Amino acid sequence: MIDINTKFITLIGTPLDQSFAARMQNAGYAAGNFNLCYFYTETDDRYLGEIIEGIRRMPSFIGAAVTKPNKVKVLQYLDELDPLCRKMGACNTVVKLPDGRLKGYNTDGSGFVRSIAEEAKLSIPEHTYFCFGAGGAGRAICSVLAYNGAKKIYITDIFRDSAERLAGDINSNFAPIAEAVPYGEHSALSECSVVINASGVGMGETVGQSPLPEELIRSGQFYFDACYNPDKTQFLINAEKKGCRILNGLGMSLYQGVVQIELWTGKEAPVEAMRRELTDILAEKAWTRNHAESEVFGK
Numbered sequence: 001m002i003d004i005n006t007k008f009i010t011l012i013g014t015p016l017d018q019s020f021a022a023r024m025q026n027a028g029y030a031a032g033n034f035n036l037c038y039f040y041t042e043t044d045d046r047y048l049g050e051i052i053e054g055i056r057r058m059p060s061f062i063g064a065a066v067t068k069p070n071k072v073k074v075l076q077y078l079d080e081l082d083p084l085c086r087k088m089g090a091c092n093t094v095v096k097l098p099d100g101r102l103k104g105y106n107t108d109g110s111g112f113v114r115s116i117a118e119e120a121k122l123s124i125p126e127h128t129y130f131c132f133g134a135g136g137a138g139r140a141i142c143s144v145l146a147y148n149g150a151k152k153i154y155i156t157d158i159f160r161d162s163a164e165r166l167a168g169d170i171n172s173n174f175a176p177i178a179e180a181v182p183y184g185e186h187s188a189l190s191e192c193s194v195v196i197n198a199s200g201v202g203m204g205e206t207v208g209q210s211p212l213p214e215e216l217i218r219s220g221q222f223y224f225d226a227c228y229n230p231d232k233t234q235f236l237i238n239a240e241k242k243g244c245r246i247l248n249g250l251g252m253s254l255y256q257g258v259v260q261i262e263l264w265t266g267k268e269a270p271v272e273a274m275r276r277e278l279t280d281i282l283a284e285k286a287w288t289r290n291h292a293e294s295e296v297f298g299k
Contacts, residue, residue, distance in 0.1 A: 006035050007036050009061070009064060010039055010055070011039075013066065013067030026038050028258075031274075032267065045069055063095045091104035095264060111252040124150055126193075129192060129196060132196065135199075146175055154188040158199075166178070166180070190218070194221065195239070196226070197227070198226045203229060203233065210234040210238055223236055227249050229282060
């Protein structure tokens, strides 16, 4: 129940109709007895400055979450940036400090690192990586890999400039270990032990598709897809058939939200309650999808 002492956090971006964040966050607040409320503010970057200024001036707000297309532009409205956030050049979490200043963080990469460490037992410095996608998710994942000592990162994107820009930023801001490769050029895969899909191919309108031809998958590699709806994209299905270990992006989404709560509250987040809520949401989505399909085929 919202009362005079309730503090607020809003997710700023568009579109937001596919977001599970509010349910996951609010389930965490309830389980942790935090008097907080998370809600959506759907907007592009045209009014971002005014919204951030409002958050700065309203005592009831303790911060904000930021998603596309606002993760880069929001940087100009903040007073301070976490070092990793500054190097990545993108922010998904804003924390209002006790003195009223706004500090930016990026928890997407932190969520990825915690997920592969806890769920896949992967040690980042031991591996060479190939990443499909140089957008927001790809930037966060590749940047945090470099920050944590990855041997080498190959990056490809359908927009070649995006891959080259990300590789250049990593080489300048972290370590000279990134290389952009043309989309459709897969020769570097043979030296990679971890293959990442951060392109979005395999979800939404591209369900059933994969950015990587199945015949190029090599057993013994580890495959990660930032998508978790569906829980197994074609990218992961193909890899599993070849005997590869796989992991979807559910843990990444969960843990980035966990880190956000810990930044906003300074307290430990109720991880399992948040995980259960995410799992329940996915089960509901699957039931709705299957029910709709059965009605169509039943006609």
